[in-house]
Amino acid sequence: MADHGQASFWTQANALLRKNLTYQRKHIWTNVRLVLVPLFLCLLLLSIQLLLEAVMNKVLDMAKCGSKDAPNGDYCPIPNPPLLPPMLHIPEPESRAVKAGLFPYSDLPDLSCRKTKTCPVTMLLTGNNQSLGKALSGTMFGGSFAVNTSDLLPSLADNVLGTTLGAGMDSFRDPGITSGLPIYSIQPQCNANSTWPLSLGKTRTEVKCVQGLCLWRNSSAEINKEIFKGSWRGTPERMTNEIAAAYDLLSTDGKNLDVNIWYNATYYSGGPQNKPLVRVPRLISLVSNAYLKFLKGPGTKILFEFVKEVPKNSTKSNSDIASLFGPLFFTWVVLLLFPVIVTSLVYEKQERLRIIMKMHGLGDGPYWLISYAYFLTISVLYILSLVSFGSVIGLNYFRLNSYSVQFVFYFIYLNLQIAIAFLVSTMFSKVKTVTEKWIIVLELFPGFSLFRGLHEFAQAAFHGNGVKWGDLSESGMDKVFYIMLVEWFVTLTVAYFVDQVLTSGKSPCLFTKKSTTSLPDPSVESQSSDNVLIDMEKADVTHEAETNQREKVELMRIEGSTGHAIVCDNLKKVYPGRDGNPPKIAVRGMYLDVPSGECFGMLGPNGAGKTSFINMMTGLLKPTSGTALVQGWDICKDMNKVYTSMGVCPQHDLLWETLTGREHLLFYGRLKNIKGPALKQAVEESLKSVSLFDGGVADKPAGKYSGGMKRRLSVAISFIGNPKVVYMDEPSTGLDPASRKNLWTVIQRAKQDTAIILTTHSMEEAEFLCDRLGIFVDGGLQCIGNPRELKGRYGGSYVFTMTTSSEHEEIVERLVQNISPNAKKVYHLSGTQKFEIPKQEVMISDLFLMVESAKSKFTVFAWGLADTTLEDVFFKVATSAQASLS
Ligand SMILES: *[C@@H]1O[C@H](CO)[C@@H](O)[C@H](O)[C@H]1NC(C)=O
Ligand SMILES: *[C@@H]1O[C@H](CO)[C@@H](O)[C@H](O)[C@H]1NC(C)=O
Ligand SMILES: *[C@@H]1O[C@H](CO)[C@@H](O)[C@H](O)[C@H]1NC(C)=O
Numbered sequence: 001m002a003d004h005g006q007a008s009f010w011t012q013a014n015a016l017l018r019k020n021l022t023y024q025r026k027h028i029w030t031n032v033r034l035v036l037v038p039l040f041l042c043l044l045l046l047s048i049q050l051l052l053e054a055v056m057n058k059v060l061d062m063a064k065c066g067s068k069d070a071p072n073g074d075y076c077p078i079p080n081p082p083l084l085p086p087m088l089h090i091p092e093p094e095s096r097a098v099k100a101g102l103f104p105y106s107d108l109p110d111l112s113c114r115k116t117k118t119c120p121v122t123m124l125l126t127g128n129n130q131s132l133g134k135a136l137s138g139t140m141f142g143g144s145f146a147v148n149t150s151d152l153l154p155s156l157a158d159n160v161l162g163t164t165l166g167a168g169m170d171s172f173r174d175p176g177i178t179s180g181l182p183i184y185s186i187q188p189q190c191n192a193n194s195t196w197p198l199s200l201g202k203t204r205t206e207v208k209c210v211q212g213l214c215l216w217r218n219s220s221a222e223i224n225k226e227i228f229k230g231s232w233r234g235t236p237e238r239m240t241n242e243i244a245a246a247y248d249l250l251s252t253d254g255k256n257l258d259v260n261i262w263y264n265a266t267y268y269s270g271g272p273q274n275k276p277l278v279r280v281p282r283l284i285s286l287v288s289n290a291y292l293k294f295l296k297g298p299g300t301k302i303l304f305e306f307v308k309e310v311p312k313n314s315t316k317s318n319s320d321i322a323s324l325f326g327p328l329f330f331t332w333v334v335l336l337l338f339p340v341i342v343t344s345l346v347y348e349k350q351e352r353l354r355i356i357m358k359m360h361g362l363g364d365g366p367y368w369l370i371s372y373a374y375f376l377t378i379s380v381l382y383i384l385s386l387v388s389f390g391s392v393i394g395l396n397y398f399r400l401n402s403y404s405v406q407f408v409f410y411f412i413y414l415n416l417q418i419a420i421a422f423l424v425s426t427m428f429s430k431v432k433t434v435t436e437k438w439i440i441v442l443e444l445f446p447g448f449s450l451f452r453g454l455h456e457f458a459q460a461a462f463h464g465n466g467v468k469w470g471d472l473s474e475s476g477m478d479k480v481f482y483i484m485l486v487e488w489f490v491t492l493t494v495a496y497f498v499d500q501v502l503t504s505g506k507s508p509c510l511f512t513k514k515s516t517t518s519l520p521d522p523s524v525e526s527q528s529s530d531n532v533l534i535d536m537e538k539a540d541v542t543h544e545a546e547t548n549q550r551e552k553v554e555l556m557r558i559e560g561s562t563g564h565a566i567v568c569d570n571l572k573k574v575y576p577g578r579d580g581n582p583p584k585i586a587v588r589g590m591y592l593d594v595p596s597g598e599c600f601g602m603l604g605p606n607g608a609g610k611t612s613f614i615n616m617m618t619g620l621l622k623p624t625s626g627t628a629l630v631q632g633w634d635i636c637k638d639m640n641k642v643y644t645s646m647g648v649c650p651q652h653d654l655l656w657e658t659l660t661g662r663e664h665l666l667f668y669g670r671l672k673n674i675k676g677p678a679l680k681q682a683v684e685e686s687l688k689s690v691s692l693f694d695g696g697v698a699d700k701p702a703g704k705y706s707g708g709m710k711r712r713l714s715v716a717i718s719f720i721g722n723p724k725v726v727y728m729d730e731p732s733t734g735l736d737p738a739s740r741k742n743l744w745t746v747i748q749r750a751k752q753d754t755a756i757i758l759t760t761h762s763m764e765e766a767e768f769l770c771d772r773l774g775i776f777v778d779g780g781l782q783c784i785g786n787p788r789e790l791k792g793r794y795g796g797s798y799v800f801t802m803t804t805s806s807e808h809e810e811i812v813e814r815l816v817q818n819i820s821p822n823a824k825k826v827y828h829l830s831g832t833q834k835f836e837i838p839k840q841e842v843m844i845s846d847l848f849l850m851v852e853s854a855k856s857k858f859t860v861f862a863w864g865l866a867d868t869t870l871e872d873v874f875f876k877v878a879t880s881a882q883a884s885l886s
């Protein structure tokens with residue numbers, strides 16, 4: 001039996017890693033499914049997008065881009081925008097300025113022109129030099145309308161064209177042309193009904209002549225007033241007198257053209273940012289052309305042939321659902337991992353696997369390292385799959401943003417998410433509570449920065465350039481990175497320490513729930529059936545047992561204990577009073593020593609404090625006062641060292657369903673620092689010792705084991721690595737008699753070099769396995785001794801039963817009294833009587849003779865003689881102790 005020493009950090013990590021790898025290999029499909037989730041989600045997104053597109057096309061009756069029915073250029077690409085002849089905006093015929101009401105300017109046309117719809121279009125002019133102004137206004141408008149159809153646009157530029165329609169949202173099409181309504185040719189004079197046909201591209205339209213009037217005003221203030229009054233709000237008669245445009249030539253002379261222009265922009269549709277100035281250039285060209293003519297003579301001209309918007313990409317692909325709903329959708333996709341991690345962490349706690357691993361020497365460091373590494377690996381794979389599927393499917397969201405920015409962003413976020421999951425999991429001990437709603441509040445915080453980052457990706461992808469490292473600070477993304485980094489670090493630290501505090505037993509956890517359910521189980525008393533005799537004289541045993549142990553322990557502590565594996569020194573546990581109840585004493589100052597090689601059995605009713613005691617010894621609870629030494633290590637100070645030489649067989653099997661028996665033992669063996677061939681050998685021996693070796697049982701998943709096999713595996717686990725101390729909590733509960741016997745043999749074989757503390761409700765088990773027994777009642781050991789001693793001391797009597805007809809009852813009683821005057825009748829019911837006969841008073845042969853003589857005198861239906869059982873002892877001690885308390 002070699003001592004393997006404490007496993008190093010890396011040995012523990014290695015053990016856990018190998019176990020987890022084995023475990024995850026068995027759950028490979030769960031992992032693959034998890035990693036494939038993004039694929040399904042991306043496909044889902046894609047199909048939603050396709051569906052939506054189809055529906056949208058239908059709803060909007062949107063024909064293919066470029067066809068005649070395409071409603072506008074909002075979505076379609078425009079690789080080659082059309083050339084548009086520049087036009088002036090002119091007022092509708094019925095609102096052009098006339099001489100009427102508050103608008104008495106004498107040079108304006110008569111109101112009568114409105115009836116014939118021949119009102120001229122008025123422009124105003126001012127400046128420092130009137131003669132120059134007059135000269136310019138005379139050449140402002142062209143002559144009669146004329147085009148060369150084989151050279152359309154340049155020849156159109158010679159004419160001054162106007163429209164009453166506003167420009168559209170964009171500058172790709174001009175409603176003035178495409179609507180098919182007449183275009184106006186502004187000329188100094190019109191002949192009646194002069195119109196010309198014109199085909200521009202696909203539109204056929206006609207050109208109408210309208211007179212252009214260029215009037216001089218004395219100052220720009222005057223023009224301002226006139227334009228203001230001309231809009232309909234300016235006149236009480238609600239008559240509009242619109243001026244098409246106006247120029248202030250300022251100090252223009254033969255060397256400089258210096259001009260201000262009034263133009264009306266309110267007719268453009270769309271918001272203020274959507275007002276293309278497409279109607280302004282022609283106004284400028286008009287005045288500069290007139291100025292050139294003034295300088296150089298009527299033969300010169302500047303041609304303004306067309307305006308043309310720059311080519312444009314299709315906005316259709318940019319309006320993809322991924323980029324629009326991306327942040328929300330992907331936040332959700334990435335957050336999906338969070339509950340997976342928390343649930344998995346809490347599962348290990350709820351199933352107490354974490355604690356049992358700890359009890360077998362797995363430190364918190366290796367546990368954290370390996371679990372963290374696992375979750376990080378899974379998360380990274382998950383994100384990689386999300387990004388690569390997304391890219392393959394063609395979502396700009398992933399393709400346009402720099403992959404390295406995305407990777408670093410997700411990587412930091414995933415670390416943060418895992419850290420938060422660890423923190424959250426420390427607060428829950430049950431999977432169920434995790435899913436409750438306030439956890440959502442917790443996830444909001446990192447989810448917030450995640451959303452922010454994803455939103456930036458979406459915005460950048462939507463605008464077509466994507467996020468690059470260079471523009472992080474511009475968009476504020478750098479802060480998101482910093483926040484996540486800091487938060488991750490802080491959370492991880494906090495989570496580690498909270499976990500340390502909670503699992504090192506400051507607060508009651510896991511096992512303790514049972515023991516806090518107060519007071520001894522009253523059902524014990526109802527079980528204490530007919531023949532129990534409450535023996536008040538034995539009340540002093542408490543003191544006796546206690547004093548003996550106390551003296552022994554104190555002596556050992558003075559000498560420096562060596563031979564004893566377990567020494568409890570005044571170990572005490574008191575639960576603080578809650579809700580006004582007084583504090584509950586679970587273990588009242590206990591002294592106990594258990595040497596190596598001894599199996600110490602603990603009997604006692606539920607709630608007596610056994611579990612609290614075991615929990616203190618296994619490090620789940622901190623003692624209120626006192627301490628215990630295990631192999632010389634103090635359980636209050638050196639619990640981690642204690643764990644290296646401790647084995648635990650919990651009441652309920654804590655096994656991984658999918659791992660085989662061999663894999664369990666390999667894992668726990670490695671935790672106990674057994675390596676190489678020695679490990680293999682130890683596992684084989686262990687499997688053989690619990691009869692799990694033959695028939696390939698060792699390589700079957702533990703989930704398929706029968707109850708007995710599971711128990712045996714648990715026992716094997718608790719003994720692997722030759723621990724010096726093993727605690728067994730009701731090891732054979734729920735087993736059939738054959739399995740039980742089997743298990744007992746296993747335990748008995750294993751105990752040679754080990755101190756075992758075993759709790760049980762089965763007297764048979766206690767008698768079979770234990771070298772010494774203690775009866776634990778109400779927080780203390782009421783008596784200690786080996787089973788035979790106890791029976792002799794507390795049992796000391798035979799139980800004699802005889803059944804006759806009722807009329808012979810008295811004779812039977814008298815016969816019994818004859819051979820034993822101190823016999824007590826403990827039970828009596830219609831002919832059946834039960835007596836307790838002190839052993840020292842009778843010889844069994846006398847009893848047999850008495851029965852024979854009775855049989856010869858009357859009919860004896862049945863009779864029986866029994867020795868006291870350990871059960872009787874237990875009931876007596878338990879009930880007497882409880883009775884003396886109440
Ligand atoms: C006004 O312009 C004319 C040329 O059109 C020029 O002869 C005259 O000197 C200018 N008058 C003033 C005051 O500048
Ligand atoms: C019309 O334009 C074509 C091509 O520039 C030119 O050859 C032709 O002479 C023009 N016709 C007139 C009447 O100006
Ligand atoms: C503009 O000035 C001229 C002469 O300088 C003057 O006769 C005329 O009344 C003025 N017009 C207005 C509207 O003030």
Ligand SMILES: *[C@@H]1O[C@H](CO)[C@@H](O)[C@H](O)[C@H]1NC(C)=O
Nearest residue numbers: 227231232242243264266267
């Ligand atoms: C500008 O144009 C709009 C629309 O054609 C018209 O209602 C408004 O009166 C015009 N404003 C002026 C000052 O002429």
